[in-house]
Amino acid sequence: MKISYNWLKQFLKTDWTPEQTSELLTDLGLEVEGLEPYQSVKGGLEGVVVGEVLTCVKHPNADKLKVTTVDIGADAPLQIVCGAPNVAAGQKVPVATIGTTLYTEEGESWTIKKGKIRGEESFGMICAEDELGLGKSHDGILVLDDSIKAGTLAAAIFDIENDHVFEIGLTPNRADAMSHLGTARDLKAGLLQKDIILELITPSVSAFRVDNRMVKIDVEVKNKDLAPRYCGVTITGLKVKESPAWLQHRLKAIGLAPINNIVDATNYVLHDLGQPLHAFDAVKVSGNKIEVKTLEAGTKFVTLDGVERELHEDDLMICDAEKPMCIAGVFGGEYSGVTENTTSIFLESAYFNPVSVRKTAKRHGLNTDASFRFERGIDPNITEYALKRAALLIQEIAGGEITSDIIDIYPNKIKDFEVRLSFENAKKLIGEDIPREVIKGILSSLEIKVNNVTETGLGLTVPAYRNDVQREADIIEEILRVYGYNNIKTTEKLNASISTTSRFEDYKIQNIIGNQLASQGFYEILSNSLTTPNYTTLSAQLKEEHNISILNPLSNDLSVLRQSLLFSGLESISFNINRKRANLKFFEFGNTYHNYGENREELKHLSLFITGNQAAENWNEKSKKSDFFLMKGFITAILDRLGISRFTESPIKNDLFSEGITIALGKNKLVDFGLIKKPVLKHFDIAQEVIFADFNWNAILELIKHNSIKFKTIPKYPEVRRDFALLLDDHVTFESIHKIAKQTEKQLLKAINLFDVYQGKNLPKGKKSYAVSFTLQDENKTLNDKQIDKIMKKLQANFEKQLGAELR
Secondary structure (H helix, E strand, O other), rough: EEEEHHHHHOOOOOOOOOHHHHHHHHOOOOOEEEEEEOOOOOOOOOHHHHHHEEEEOOOOOOOOEEEEEOOOOOOOOEEEEOOOOOOOOOOOOEEEEOOEEEEOOOOOOOOOOOEEEEEEOOOOOOOOOOHOOOOOOOOOOOOOOOOOOOOOOOHHHOOOOOEEEEEOOOOOOOOHHHHHHHHHHHHHHHHHOOOOOOOOOOOOOOOOOOOOOOOOOEEEOOOOOOOOEEEEEEEEEOOOEEEEEEEEHHHHHHHOOOHHHHHHHHHHHHHHHHHOOEEEEEHHOHEEOOOOOOOOOOOEEEEEOOEEEEEOOOOOOEOOOOOOEOOOOOOOOOOOOOOOOOOEEEEEEOOOOOOHHHHHHOOOOOOOOOHHHHHHOOOOOHHHHHHHHHHHHHHHEEEEEEEOOEEEEEOOOOOOEEEEEEEEHHHHOOOOOOOOOHHHHHHHHOOOOOEEEOEEEEEEEEEOOOOOOOHEEEEEEEHHHOOHHHHHOOOOOOOOOOOOOHHHHHHHHHHHHHHHHOOOOEEEOOOOEEEEEHHHHHOOOOOOHHOOOOOOOOOOOEEEEEOOOHHHHHHHHHHHHHHOOOOOEEEEEEEEEEEEOOOOEEEEEEEEEEOOEEOOOOOEEEOOOHHHHHHHHHHHHHHHHHOOOOOOEOOOOOOOOOEEEEEEEEEEEEEEEEEEOOHHHHEEEOOOEEEEEEEEEHHHHHHHHOOOOOOOOOOOOOOOEEEEEEEEEEOOOOHHHHHHHHHOOOOEEEEEEEEEEEEOOOOOOOEEEEEEEEEEOOOOOOOOHHHHHHHHHHHHHHHHHOOOOEEE
């Protein structure tokens, strides 16, 4: 939100600097994110002076140029070459001297330099109004009044607005501060705490009167829940034209482009008081009647931007006797607005239901200054006052007469809030005993009425426009922000409580595994839980009916809660690959969300992604691609760290993977991992392989709670290694070798490792060779050859019998 400092000073006659004001506004909770200077003429005409043309003769080498001598009040006149057709001796003109910076209409700067034009020297430039930023005319140079003395600074004779603009990061709860009046109200309260007492000056509407009752437009509000208050008045005999300079300066300072005096007046009051208004061309109101109502779903309506929209059955519309004219509180219609031919208007000021406006604006993808305020909740008691203020302003700048009484339909007055404040509770929450008179002064300065005072607290009435202050805690927050967070002393005593938590708490386990993955070169990603519903089309296992949809999504791409962490991870991978980072290792802890009819589930997952090469290019090492077995190593390391070792592996049954494995323990599925199918990767424009692992984190947390840690001394006796080169059928897996070996020797066999695989020539067809090592150890004595040979013969016999293995 942009706030003009000059505009703010119309409400508070403060002599504080913009920088001081900025600091105080931030302390009050209206955080100033930027402070920018504003000039109605960029550059402020610095370096531009009034000159008198002494002589003007035709350029000897150019038909359309003239050589002039100009007195600018210096020791000697300047020679300036000028191409304007209207330049003549005796004129007073604006002259941009050498070194002056001027700006184009687009804001680009250029500097006046000494130069030669067709052989004649030129020491400046005689300017047209568009070159100075004073208008749009370029028909000729700007001729000034003869009475102005040569050498006078141009900035002294033109009305240049110098201002500062605050960029305030307004939080959604502070609807009351969405105007210059609201900001000034807070500033007044803040200055009062610094013993600066200023009066809040509000514009007077005492001059408002009805000139005649020639034009009457009836109003009927058919949906009083969606339009609790509706006001209007007619103005006739006005003239639509350009707004006066002062009004244009105010709007331009806060980033609004002036349109015409009627629209500019409504925009001015919107940012002045925080009340949106809308002007209808009264001639275009059929049947001299306004109806505030909803229409049938599917009704077509063309908005001001020329877009035809289909209305929803809950959209509140402003209609005449025949057609809709405006989406209430959101956007006007193309055929009912003010044009240059308008001579009479119906001026609307209303309070619309915030929830209704919010839903309508989101449905149609519209975000206007009016909807921004309506959907946060404006002051319902300022409606008529703002209407009078706007009507008077329109009369001032466009002429015309008030030709009807004010229509004010307000059947059920919106009440103020009654709140009780306990002094004891205020002390507990703030941590300091603020004097009671100071508390009462702060509340009064915020227009919160103190109804009664007791020894224990205050009975308060909070104005309806402070819809964020309805509880005792809200009152205490108001006191604290105005009193000043920085004024609360820090205690020298530090209190801390020690809480006992289980070592299996989710966040602790996450930290352990997160640190392990980070040490292995993984980066943690945090992706949005909101995603597009289109991802369900990539897998038959993801059903559209299982999506949990958002009622008011920001866009279709963020309209449902995710059913899988895969797609958000692939989005991150695609983003990085497109920026030349192709070797990636990502992990993410996150939730998935599922709608199973009446039941909704939220499940915790850990996802791993690897793609590209295992390591960056290096002169002494060949690049090696990340593969399935690398991922399996990472997964096994995680399960080992968590104390999960007795698990089974089976082929994956998930259509997102081209090949993969499911790791389970009993009936609990722990991990799905494997290579993602190419059609899925193609959807994200990923051409390289991606290996993905999905941990069922809820199941893992439940399993590790039952883990018990056992300690034993390190064996004193040496271990022995023996190797087998086994010739096996192609279908035999290392898992079967591992299982048979463990069943054969349960006590002394400590480790089994596959260290080489060979398939190729010199082997029979359908055969492969596994080189397997076996580590043996007795913890109580040294093993001898006889014992070792006996175990190895047993292993060999079982491999031959159960797997058909042969020793090579």
